[in-house]
Amino acid sequence: METIRNFCIIAHIDHGKSTLADRLLQFTDTLSDRDFQDQVLDNMDLERERGITIKSHAIQMRLTFEGKTYKLNLIDTPGHVDFSYEVSRAIAACEGALLVVDATQGIQAQTISNLYQALDHNLEVIPVLNKMDMDNAMPEEVKEQIVDLIGCREEDIIEASAKTGYGVDRIIEEIIHRIPPPKGDPEAPLQALIFDSVFNSFRGIYAYFRIFNGRIRKGDHVKFFATGSDYAADEIGVLKMKFEPVDMLEAGDVGYIISGIKSSKEVKVGDTITGYDHPCPTVIEGFKNVKPMVFAGVYPVDADDYEELRASIEKLQLNDASLFYEPESSAALGFGFRCGFLGLLHMEIIQERLDREFDMDVITTVPNVSFKVITPKGETIEVHNPSGMPDPKYIHHIEEPYITAQVISKTEYIGAIMKLCIDKRGTLKNQVYLTTDRVEITFEMPLSEIVFDFYDKLKSISKGYASFDYYMSGYKLADLIKLDILLNGDPVDALSTLIHRDNAYDFGRRMCEKLKELIPRQQYDVAIQAAIGAKIIARETVKAFRKDVTAKCYGGDITRKRKLLEKQKKGKKRMRQVGNVEVPQSAFLAVLKMD
Secondary structure: OOOEEEEEEEEOOOOOHHHHHHHHHHHOOOOOOOOOOOOOOOOOHHHHHHOOOOOOEEEEEEEEEOOEEEEEEEEEOOOOHHHHHHHHHHHHOOOEEEEEEEOOOOOOHHHHHHHHHHHHOOOEEEEEEEOOOOOOOOHHHHHHHHHHHHOOOHHHOEEOEOOOOEOHHHHHHHHHHHOOOOOOOOOOOOEEEEEEEEEEOOOEEEEEEEEEEOEEEOOOEEEEOOOOOEEEOOEEEEEOOOEEEEOEEEOOOEEEEEOOOOOHHHOOOOOEEEEOOOOOOOOOOOOOOOOOOEEEEEEEOOHHHHHHHHHHHHHHHHHOOOOEEEEEEEOOOEEEEEEEEOOHHHHHHHHHHHHHHHOOOEEEOOOEOOEEEEOOOOOEEEEOOHHHOOOHHHOOEEEEEEEEEEEEEEHHHHHHHHHHHHHOOOEEEEEEEEEOOEEEEEEEEEHHHHOOOHHHHHHHHOOOOOEEEEEEEEEEEEOEEEEEEEEOOEEOHHHOEEEEHHHHHHHHHHHHHHHHHHOOOOOOOEEEEEEEOOEEEEEEEEOOOOOOOOOOOOOOOHHHHHHHHHHHHHHHHHHHHHOOOOOOHHHHHHHHOOO
């Protein structure tokens, strides 16, 4: 165990985590030049296209240093706030962390929140100043920020450039000298933490684990604590570029286990694996269950694909433990699932993965957050969906979730950022100048206000400089109403939203205007209305296709023309009664992007 080092790389988005991981893999000869490609650990097409890490990736490197062969288990983590759950799982399986800070941008919001998570788990943090080869690097300023944040000495900060490979040798040295080897007793009963899992259609589920105590051999009879199921370890091994089977793993090791599990319900991330004959007495304190922030309905385009969609979401949940789902039905869309996501990017990624990996065409409804409805009797009902809202006479008051948001930006954008937050019903809590030209602003605001476009607007008003992080702070009283969209008098429940009373009129009007552009013309007028209860607050009409029925009248009395027009009008009225207006998928998506 003296020669094992378990560590992860944490940083804000785009500070160079994946590139640094590439250099470490090359430096330790874990992969040959022939197999090398940029961001080699990002194995999803989606990650490569967008240039972001979505999943944490674990890999083992071997290195001979000062006459000893070391095993370095590295986990590369995502940087986006929506995937912070992945980071928490990586941190739970490590003893140390490389904190990467971009020398051109300095410390940003996600750097701070990831650092606090690492310190909560008592990890040894090694600060790395990346992108030193850039012309606009500001090493002295950024070093001051790091010293203020961590309280380390300036000489402890490693200057590096993941692009050119400068400083990588010193990083490896510091990992070996500063990160403590794992503690644990190889002779104790087996105790291993599952921190990730993937589905393979031939071999079932691969569970990735980190052993804290004991040892596991190929063929052992093991038990999963949370589910109580027991299996034989058909294959165990270590995570290299490909899976590499071994005969035994012991305390401190990171590896995978295949035991022919086919059902995703039987593997819970955060669960403890132990021996069947000699189980360990306690469960490892893994990580807390994730709380979804944003809810949306996901429905198959073709109703016959419902069971297939269920299987796809189940397999996806194995690979992304922060996805939450439960069945629901809708009058307009049939059967589907109410899914909980950590944010809008997470929702977009899941939708994209369902399409690419499982070939599922889905409709996603307008995202919303969960509210608490307190009845006159004092009971609390949790509402995830506007259609689940009880009748107004059963509502005493509604509470909505609030968040504490931290924005770090350059001082010149402070006015625009404050205006944005106050427009979103935020209240200013605190303002701290980190340096002369960088400020940290803390706001308290409703979660429902940041669901749609807050992050995009924040980036555009600050020219990309502002960084944003948030955590839940509790529930507060809210003046919310249900806004319905009616097509020819019939409500479309997929477009219903729960919205603050002050924003309802404006939002309803914009929604009607947008739908007017997107709903195709029919043979009859289509009335698009926004309503609060029985009160119509906005209306647009999609005009009908019209045939000129009076064209054949070459003159004569007006009553002949009127008779023909009345006849046409009756036909259109009858058509409207039997007609059915299809809302195209583009309309649902456009509502999300409505500015």
